[in-house]
Amino acid sequence: MKKFYCLLLLSILVFSCKPVKKVQTLNNAISKKDTVQTVIIKEAPKVDTLALINDMLDKVNKRKIDFTTFNAKIKVDYQGQETSQGATAYVKMKKDSIILIQVVGPLGIVGLQAKITIDSVIVVNKIDKYVQRRSISYINEVTQIPFDFYTLQDLLIGNPIFVTTNVVSYKPSNDHLLVLMIGTFFKNLLTLDNTDYKLLHSKMDDVDIQRNRTCDITYSNYEAKGNLQFATYRSVSVAEKYKLDINLDFKQYSFNEPLNYTFNIPKNYKAR
Known part of the structure; x- marks a missing residue:
């Protein structure tokens, strides 16, 4: 059984001392040797961890x-349990x-087309000439991760997924910021850039200790696109009963341009 590890966050109270100069009365009634040195100890403000996290x-x-x-x-x-291959994917998203x-695939042959909506998935196999119509839960079956439409959308765009406000650990360093949060499905350890909060890595472990489900996502090769920072390379690894590795290298991309959303299914294709 996979062990789960949590980072611990320590709150440190810092105190400082400020000496007060010797004080004498105007009539010199108090001699120099009787002068009392008073030390005032002031407590530094406590680190407001909740404010930092928010x-x-x-x-x-x-x-x-x-x-x-x-x-x-x-x-x-x-790269899956039994197959390893490369291809080019064209994605259009509203x-x-x-x-x-x-x-x-190779030689420019279209092998597969998919249409994904909030509640359904349609997959058209152009090689074997058949069509599959499934609910959105089909993505869960393929990846073994509880993806819905919005999670898949964020993954393709490069936004963090399975993020919650239930932060249990917060650890800054010179270069990175480690944030551990616990959600419904996963303990999610985020690695953020400490200067501009770019997402660098997300390591998710199942909260259910009876399962061995994990998901690792690395975000890299950021490019500026207007006011946006876009990670042009993603490495995704999911595992439970078997392991699935997917590397996404974005060669071209654009935002907010008019797109054509036609999706045709040949009438002679069989349903599966």
């Missing part, structure tokens, strides 16, 4: 990418509405 969460939320449409060309490397994915 400020951190606010900065993380402000870094989230907001958009209306998104378009991308992604080099995808996939926020909170629809995700269209077209996967192109």
Whole structure:
């Protein structure tokens, strides 16, 4: 059984001393040897951990990418239990509405198309000429992670996923900030850049100790896109009964441009 580790946050109270100069009466009634040196000890303000955490969460939320449409060309490397392959994926997305994915293999052959909405998934296999219609829970079955439409949307955009306000550990260093939070499904350890709060890594372990489900996501190769910071490389690794590794290398991407959302299913394709 996988052991779960938590970071501990220590609050340290700092005290400082300030000596007071010797005081003599105007009539010199008190001699120099009788002068009393008084020391006043002042307590430094306590570190307001809750305020620090709220400020951190606010900065993380402000870094989230907001958009209306998104378009991308992604080099995808996939390694599962029995297969390992590479392909190019073209993604079109309208926020909170629809995700269209077209996967192109060697020689420019379109192998798969998918249409994902808030409650459904349609997959068209162009090689074997069949179509699958599933509920959104199909993504859970494939990844073994409780993805819904909004989680998948954030993952593609590069926003943090499975983030909660239940922060149990907060540890700054010179370069990074480690934040451990516990949500419904996962203990999520975020690694943030300590200067601008860019998300660098997310390590998720199942809160259910009877399961061995984990998800690791690394965000890197950030580029400035207007006022946005976009991670052009993502490494995703999920595991429970078996391991699935996916690397996403964004070769082209754009935000908030008009997109065509056509999705056609050939009439001669069989349903599965």
